[in-house]
Amino acid sequence: MTALKKCKELVTFLKNRSLESALAGIRRCDTGRTRDGVRQIRLLLEISGDFPKSVEWAGSHPSYIQAHKCARNCSQRREADAIRPADLPHSPEEFAMRKNDYSDPHLGAWRAYYKALVEAGVYVGANALEVPETGTTVRLREGKRRVQDGPFADTKEQLAGFIILELPSIDAGLEWAARCPGASIGAVEVRPLAPEAMRRGFTG
Amino acid sequence: MNEINQEDTHRIIERVARESYGRLVAYLSANTRDVASAEDALSNALVAALTAWPRDGVPQSPEAWLLTAARHSFIDLVRHRQVAEASEPTLRLLRENSMEMTLSAEFPDERLKLLFVCAHPAIDPAMHTPLMLQTVLGLDAARIAHAFLVSPTTMGQRLVRAKTKIRDGGIQFEVPQERELPQRLDAVLEAIYAAFGIGWDDMAGVDQRGRDLSEEAIWLGRVLLELMPGEAEVRGLLALMLHCEARRRARRGPDGRYIPLLEQDSQQWSLPLIEEAEGHLAEAANLGHTGRFQLEAAIQSVHAERARSGRTEWTAVVLFYEQLIRISPTLGTRTGYAAAVAEANGPEAGLAVLDGIDPEDVSAYQPYWAVRAHLLQRLGKTSEAVDAFDRAIGLAEDPAVRQFLLHRRG
Numbered sequence: 233m234t235a236l237k238k239c240k241e242l243v244t245f246l247k248n249r250s251l252e253s254a255l256a257g258i259r260r261c262d263t264g265r266t267r268d269g270v271r272q273i274r275l276l277l278e279i280s281g282d283f284p285k286s287v288e289w290a291g292s293h294p295s296y297i298q299a300h301k302c303a304r305n306c307s308q309r310r311e312a313d314a315i316r317p318a319d320l321p322h323s324p325e326e327f328a329m330r331k332n333d334y335s336d337p338h339l340g341a342w343r344a345y346y347k348a349l350v351e352a353g354v355y356v357g358a359n360a361l362e363v364p365e366t367g368t369t370v371r372l373r374e375g376k377r378r379v380q381d382g383p384f385a386d387t388k389e390q391l392a393g394f395i396i397l398e399l400p401s402i403d404a405g406l407e408w409a410a411r412c413p414g415a416s417i418g419a420v421e422v423r424p425l426a427p428e429a430m431r432r433g434f435t436g
Numbered sequence: 437m438n439e440i441n442q443e444d445t446h447r448i449i450e451r452v453a454r455e456s457y458g459r460l461v462a463y464l465s466a467n468t469r470d471v472a473s474a475e476d477a478l479s480n481a482l483v484a485a486l487t488a489w490p491r492d493g494v495p496q497s498p499e500a501w502l503l504t505a506a507r508h509s510f511i512d513l514v515r516h517r518q519v520a521e522a523s524e525p526t527l528r529l530l531r532e533n534s535m536e537m538t539l540s541a542e543f544p545d546e547r548l549k550l551l552f553v554c555a556h557p558a559i560d561p562a563m564h565t566p567l568m569l570q571t572v573l574g575l576d577a578a579r580i581a582h583a584f585l586v587s588p589t590t591m592g593q594r595l596v597r598a599k600t601k602i603r604d605g606g607i608q609f610e611v612p613q614e615r616e617l618p619q620r621l622d623a624v625l626e627a628i629y630a631a632f633g634i635g636w637d638d639m640a641g642v643d644q645r646g647r648d649l650s651e652e653a654i655w656l657g658r659v660l661l662e663l664m665p666g667e668a669e670v671r672g673l674l675a676l677m678l679h680c681e682a683r684r685r686a687r688r689g690p691d692g693r694y695i696p697l698l699e700q701d702s703q704q705w706s707l708p709l710i711e712e713a714e715g716h717l718a719e720a721a722n723l724g725h726t727g728r729f730q731l732e733a734a735i736q737s738v739h740a741e742r743a744r745s746g747r748t749e750w751t752a753v754v755l756f757y758e759q760l761i762r763i764s765p766t767l768g769t770r771t772g773y774a775a776a777v778a779e780a781n782g783p784e785a786g787l788a789v790l791d792g793i794d795p796e797d798v799s800a801y802q803p804y805w806a807v808r809a810h811l812l813q814r815l816g817k818t819s820e821a822v823d824a825f826d827r828a829i830g831l832a833e834d835p836a837v838r839q840f841l842l843h844r845r846g
Binding site: 337340341343344345346347348349351352353402403406407410411413416 | 585586587590799800823825826827828829830831832833835838839842843845
């Protein structure tokens with residue numbers, strides 16, 4: 233399995249944003265790649281956006297991946313046949329802009345960004361999430377299952393996708409974040425992945 | 437005292453703070469090398485002024501008042517730090533110093549020494565510009581952090597570390613000797629130009645913060661010229677910044693659209709700024725030492741000529757670039773050279789220059805890909821051009837530039 237395919241599983245973990253499960257997911261994306269002599273760190277660019285309720289979503293793009301396999305009432309969701317990380321959506325404005333038409337300049341910007349990441353040799357993996365309304369949240373409390381429609385946290389900013397990069401410093405991460413088409417509409421958060429040893433602790 | 441007067445007083449304090457900040461910090465830290473304490477002392481003095489001046493009226497010499505208040509605060513600060521062995525020399529220096537101190541508004545301008553300290557070879561080059569912006573201009577760490585794309589906490593820590601190094605690392609407050617002056621001065625000029633470049637890239641005309649930083653850099657350039665009027669490169673740098681600044685308005689359409697240099701309406705360029713720049717460049721030429729900044733200013737001067745003649749003398753641009761590459765073969769220079777060669781001798785010649793650059797060096801250098809895409813498109817190599825456009829678009833930070841390139845790519 234390629235690192236990219238493994239990254240698909242990450243989405244579920246990231247969606248509930250708890251550190252442990254996120255770390256477990258991240259571990260699966262770790263390809264252990266290093267570059268000659270330079271210590272590389274991996275950064276997670278979390279792309280989020282403002283999601284006002286009034287916006288009508290146009291996010292029915294075929295490349296969005298299945299976010300919640302585990303949720304029972306989420307029977308048949310679309311599964312991406314090919315992952316196109318350049319299609320990361322990140323804000324309602326962007327969802328609204330988005331068309332299935334590939335000549336769309338907005339998609340063009342994302343594809344170009346993806347190409348630049350790959351050509352610069354820093355890209356590890358990425359993916360996009362469906363709009364938060366499509367989420368279903370599961371909790372186990374006192375042995376009882378609680379299933380709820382909607383996102384984990386009802387905040388204005390929601391996680392919309394992620395990119396994992398391998399870079400020499402956090403400064404370089406901020407530079408790539410600033411170039412991300414999502415930064416001028418939503419927000420891009422940059423975080424280092426937890427140290428290898430800690431990640432291993434979660435995954436065995 | 438009524439509201440309006442209070443507002444006036446606040447404005448006066450702001451103005452004095454802006455004009456005198458660097459002078460006061462430089463003077464307070466020149467003997468002690470303790471820049472951080474000098475800044476803290478000055479902040480305390482400014483806070484004191486905010487209470488005292490509206491109440492008692494603005495003193496006759498606001499700068500001398502601030503200096504006295506800051507000196508008292510400085511001595512307190514150093515005493516309270518309670519690191520006896522570390523602070524004793526500082527206290528002694530302060531005491532010795534205060535013997536000669538009077539309340540007169542006249543005190544030596546030590547800003548030149550401070551500028552050389554900020555760009556000292558013992559300080560991390562990446563911190564030269566942030567240090568200058570903070571110690572000479574009084575910009576806060578958060579604002580510097582935004583400009584440098586670093587988190588505010590990180591920038592704050594880096595500034596503290598650099599100042600500790602100045603204090604404890606034996607860095608002298610002095611103007612370098614003749615022998616090492618060219619190299620040391622170059623670091624100062626480089627740091628000022630870096631501030632200008634950040635302001636320049638920062639979405640001109642859109643982001644107020646960005647524009648301010650370019651203005652701050654020009655201010656620093658003027659301060660330096662006042663302190664070193666006989667240095668050709670100091671004038672060269674100022675000329676370069678003024679030439680670029682003259683075109684600021686023309687770089688964006690009324691709708692915020694990005695407009696490349698060649699398509700700018702030269703009638704929108706600022707003639708007074710161009711004239712001022714030309715004046716400095718001519719002065720610099722009289723001094724007889726060519727240098728990197730004068731050559732860069734000369735290239736801008738050729739472009740500015742279009743406002744008068746309606747055309748660009750590309751062979752002149754190419755010649756200046758050839759000299760510039762000999763002194764400073766940076767990626768930026770070589771990319772600019774390629775663009776100029778393409779205009780003078782055709783896109784194939786320009787592309788050949790680009791091909792001479794190591795691909796490893798340009799994997800994340802946006803201007804290279806923008807120029808390459810443009811030249812490939814002119815040669816009708818459509819699919820290669822699209823590839824290069826994608827790289828340029830993906831590396832662009834400014835949404836207006838991204839939009840422009842997407843449109844060009846078609």
